[in-house]
Amino acid sequence: MAERDHLEPGEQSPALARRFDEMLAEDDRIEPRDWMPDAYRATLIRQIAQHAHSEIIGMQPEANWITRAPSLRRKAILMAKVQDEAGHGLYLYGAAETLGVDRRDLLELLNTRKQRYSSIFNYPTTSWADVGAIGWLVDGAAITNQVPLCRCSYGPYARAMVRICKEESFHQRQGFDLLLTLSKGTAEQHAMAQDAVNRWWWPSLMMFGPPDDQSPNSAQSMAWGIKRFSNDELRQKFVDMTVPQADVLGLSLPDPELTLDGQTGHYRFGPIDWDEFARVLKGGGPCNEQRIAHRVKAHDEGEWVRQAAAAHAAKHAPVRALKPATEAVA
């Protein structure tokens, strides 16, 4: 056993386990060929898949406004954004695949509700201003969550996050700019922007997950270098960053308890409705059914196209490659 440089999943070796712990301690990146504990692998697969699913489901609420975008410039920006999110999904499924799973299987788990995506996308985009609110708040919260993931202990995930974070900060600025234009526009536009911020503010705070004392898995993820800050720390960071931006926008945030604590330099905010969070997480949000149904419909309607592509590739594969190509179809 000692002469092999990696073990089958499930095999244990004190030497390899020690090496893994050393790499974490030295803040080295774990790479796909390195030995890792099964639980570490399983946690990463679940987290990366959920992240990838969020990118893919997140396309829906914004794509909802592409055909109705009120200027050609904004239409182009929104199309590029939705396309970026699809790209993020691809990088992330790619990162998950380095852990020995298959994108198709992960999508199947999404379609059958066996894996989750971010609950934020279970809220509807009912006005054009929601596109701005998502960019500013949802992409803003995503960046706060994801910047520390650029230093995640698992190399492929960390590298995917570096690419993704660059684009997310673009999205946030574009969302801010959209809202600023509305806020400074006509009275109706201003009201549209305020209404969107009122609806998206609390769900955005919930994006960081349950409070630290109710987040049982966080400690293990921290020990593994997957998570670098606690849910509450990240939430606070987001609030501190966002409140001054709301002032610049000329929009208020729907929390009467929001005040700057002069001693800590942090903003204090009111209680979050964790019952709502739990309800939406369990499937009781306004769009849970719709988002999955949309995804399943696209998948089912695309089945004949994917089959045709596979059949064509098999027919026209060079003789040498015939065997693997046939297997791919089967």
Add this chain to the structure above:
Amino acid sequence: MSEGTVDPMAPALFSYALRLGDDALILSQRLSEWASRAPEIEEDIALTNIALDLLGQARALLDYAAVIEGHQRDEDDLAYLRTERDFCNVHLVEQENGDFAHTIARQLFFSTYQLFLYEELISSTDELLAGVAAKGVKEAAYHHDHALQWTVRLGDGTEDSRRRMQAAVDRLWPFTAELFDADEVEKELAVHGIAVDPSNLRARWERAIHDALASATLTVPSTLWTSHGGRRGVHTECFGYLLAEMQYLHRLHPGASW
């Protein structure tokens, strides 16, 4: 065009820029309906990419039309405040997406036409049109390649995909004749080396499409009727719904900036 001088060619040039711009804008609008609905994530990205390219072309051309007209309107006025009768895109680009095969057939027919058009428009004596064509020809080459590959995959894929692809080709074929209609606008501008007379593109387009369909094991349709009138602002029934969706928000807030 220098400003302040009355160019006798201006009305024709305005119409020509609008025609090319409207084709690109309306096809982009249709393709963008696919976002989050494509058969694969890669395809979602590809279709949106094509839609973005076309939107970029449309904006350059509508902006140019606005300049020729004398800055009374901008690209958004032209996109959002004209009615059906003022749009002069061909019927092909306004046809509904249908299944993936219909979208691919529409892409094959249009991108082949646009590729050949831009290849010639590069030599236009009008600098802006030549510039749009120089950038657009690379994009159209990619769009054409994408459509051709899928046509072959679907035509020569499964029995079901072949049946669907043939049905799509048959359904959209009657809308292709209009691509090559030339009236006084194109003819007058072509004489001055400004525009491409589309009727000259027909033979090459037919050869390319016949080859594409043959390599996809599909047959060239023979249909009795052909659809015409888009360049004169007479459209098919589905177009009103497309405009209603595209324009409603902009029209709801007259004079607002976005």
